[in-house]
Amino acid sequence: MQKMTQLIAIFSCCSFAVAHNHDQHKGFDIKVTDHGSGIFELRTDRSGNVAVLIGEDGVFMVDTQMEHLVELIDGAQKKLSNNQDVNLIVNTHFHRDHVRGNVYFKKRGAKIMAHPNVRRYIENPGALKALGRETPTFTPQYSPTIDISKDRSIKMNGQSVALYHTPNAHTNSDIFVVFKEANVIHGGDLVSTRRFPFIDIDNGGSVSGFIAALRSIIEVADADTKIIAGHGPIAKLDDLEASIAMLVDTHSIVKELTEQGLSLEAIKALNPLNSYTQKWHWAFITTERMVTIHYYDITGRLE
Ligand SMILES: [Zn+2]
Numbered sequence: 207m208q209k210m211t212q213l214i215a216i217f218s219c220c221s222f223a224v225a226h227n228h229d230q231h232k233g234f235d236i237k238v239t240d241h242g243s244g245i246f247e248l249r250t251d252r253s254g255n256v257a258v259l260i261g262e263d264g265v266f267m268v269d270t271q272m273e274h275l276v277e278l279i280d281g282a283q284k285k286l287s288n289n290q291d292v293n294l295i296v297n298t299h300f301h302r303d304h305v306r307g308n309v310y311f312k313k314r315g316a317k318i319m320a321h322p323n324v325r326r327y328i329e330n331p332g333a334l335k336a337l338g339r340e341t342p343t344f345t346p347q348y349s350p351t352i353d354i355s356k357d358r359s360i361k362m363n364g365q366s367v368a369l370y371h372t373p374n375a376h377t378n379s380d381i382f383v384v385f386k387e388a389n390v391i392h393g394g395d396l397v398s399t400r401r402f403p404f405i406d407i408d409n410g411g412s413v414s415g416f417i418a419a420l421r422s423i424i425e426v427a428d429a430d431t432k433i434i435a436g437h438g439p440i441a442k443l444d445d446l447e448a449s450i451a452m453l454v455d456t457h458s459i460v461k462e463l464t465e466q467g468l469s470l471e472a473i474k475a476l477n478p479l480n481s482y483t484q485k486w487h488w489a490f491i492t493t494e495r496m497v498t499i500h501y502y503d504i505t506g507r508l509e
Pocket residue numbers: 219220299301376395
């Protein structure tokens with residue numbers, strides 16, 4: 207039980223959150239992957255994966271990670287961009303491990319685009335009930351500067367960069383980013399390569415919306431598309447299709463048991479998603495938590 211309490215405290219969202227200390231970044235590594243056309247993936251594996259598009263028009267960044275990692279991220283992009291500051295950012299959603307670098311980059315002149323629900327959440331994070339997560343603390347300085355409520359496209363560094371909003375999926379604020387000519391996508395936390403996804407039922411996420419979002423990504427991708435995940439390794443089309451098949455099946459298993467009148471505790475005791483554990487279970491979204499997510503999604507109850 208003690209162990210579980212610690213786990214809940216550590217995995218307050220979908221990241222390996224650690225204590226805030228600006229010196230801690232010195233102990234972290236960053237892995238840079240060149241995806242061509244000026245697009246680089248910056249991974250610390252401690253927080254959401256960042257992408258940058260670098261070229262003559264400036265530096266565009268997808269997600270900003272956490273305070274204690276942001277200097278590491280900025281240092282890595284500066285090495286690639288000949289010491290340029292980041293000009294334009296998009297937050298894929300409001301979870302703290304994707305937005306807490308916003309303050310740092312805003313101070314250095316960056317404009318930050320996001321769905322309006324990112325600003326609403328930062329102003330009022332509300333109580334989190336499902337999965338025992340901590341409610342994050344934000345100040346107005348974390349807020350994005352440009353609202354993106356509809357699909358948008360920008361042209362920068364020779365790339366057509368399309369921003370797609372997918373309603374009620376991982377959260378109610380998700381945007382995925384398509385670098386068209388380069389055939390690279392940043393899927394935010396809609397993409398969770400070969401592991402159970404976190405679906406934030408407390409904040410407008412839903413299983414059907416999550417599946418619809420994966421289908422939206424598949425629509426604009428092909429077998430060669432490199433799909434940067436919110437966390438973990440790069441995904442391919444097959445990985446997204448496997449996620450959909452898993453979600454459809456696990457949802458129907460939990461739904462059937464719920465309709466038989468079983469309580470959440472009774473369903474958990476049956477371990478009905480056991481056959482998925484080996485391939486999909488991980489530290490934050492365990493097999494048991496996947497049951498809980500489906501149960502809340504089906505019943506609308508959060509406690
Ligand atoms: Zn997230």
